[in-house]
Amino acid sequence: MAKVAIAARGLNKIFGEGEAQTYAVRDVSFDAYFGEMLYIVGPSGSGKTTMLSMISGILRPNSGSVEIDGTDIWSLDNDAIASFRLKRIGFVFQDYHLFPRLTTVENVAIPLILRRVPWDEAIKEAMSFLEIVGLKNRALLPPVKLSGGEQQRVAIARAMVSHPEILILDEPTASLDGDTGRAIVTFVKEHILDEDRCIIVVTHDSRILDLGNRILKMEDGRLTKIEEGAASHE
Numbered sequence: 001m002a003k004v005a006i007a008a009r010g011l012n013k014i015f016g017e018g019e020a021q022t023y024a025v026r027d028v029s030f031d032a033y034f035g036e037m038l039y040i041v042g043p044s045g046s047g048k049t050t051m052l053s054m055i056s057g058i059l060r061p062n063s064g065s066v067e068i069d070g071t072d073i074w075s076l077d078n079d080a081i082a083s084f085r086l087k088r089i090g091f092v093f094q095d096y097h098l099f100p101r102l103t104t105v106e107n108v109a110i111p112l113i114l115r116r117v118p119w120d121e122a123i124k125e126a127m128s129f130l131e132i133v134g135l136k137n138r139a140l141l142p143p144v145k146l147s148g149g150e151q152q153r154v155a156i157a158r159a160m161v162s163h164p165e166i167l168i169l170d171e172p173t174a175s176l177d178g179d180t181g182r183a184i185v186t187f188v189k190e191h192i193l194d195e196d197r198c199i200i201v202v203t204h205d206s207r208i209l210d211l212g213n214r215i216l217k218m219e220d221g222r223l224t225k226i227e228e229g230a231a232s233h234e
């Protein structure tokens, strides 16, 4: 039996007040397991990013709980949540969020620098992750000199540099052409997914859905369906 990585229970998130109130996520519960690549799909505005933010310790839910590997993250104080996230969760944003004034390798080293790992050690470790994503020869360039697919790989290397057991990718292929997008997700699956990791991918891209073990569908803030993916019996 696979071990539960994330147990989300009764998650709700409401933005705004009164007339302007938006129920972004309503009563969402699910388990994600170690060893799986779990997809979350649904139309734009259906609450996917809001849900990811709650399960990764970025956005506090109005109600509900999130347990990651047995820790009830929203019961921790803010500092503890921040350090839990830094060590154990890697998040790849749709638009990469790379810092233009830093070199590529410095961008990858940021999570280590934030954890006060000495500079030289952080850069060395970041370099080894750039090597994994095939970009060692781009290390000293600023990210703007890289293609979209390369920048996405830098964001993945940065998300992986702390060896997190949870890796979350929010529409990782949205800014990439079809072949590059598929190559990125295939890369993550082959090089990063193992039995001690859980990878969650939000996507609109139906061309990569076959790579997932299970597919969660969201609509209007609700989780409407959980399907076995084509890769469920690998």
Ligand SMILES: Nc1ncnc2c1ncn2[C@@H]1O[C@H](COP(=O)(O)OP(=O)(O)O)[C@@H](O)[C@H]1O
Pocket (backbone or CB within 6 Å): 015, 016, 022, 023, 024, 042, 043, 044, 045, 046, 047, 048, 049, 050, 051
């Ligand atoms: N910070 C925010 N303030 C107000 N409304 C928000 C905020 N973030 C998201 N929303 C609203 O919540 C709903 C879900 O958004 P989101 O989670 O971004 O959906 P998705 O990622 O599926 O496109 C949308 O109606 C969106 O406008």
Ligand SMILES: [Mg+2]
Pocket (backbone or CB within 6 Å): 048, 049, 050, 170
């Ligand atoms: Mg989104």
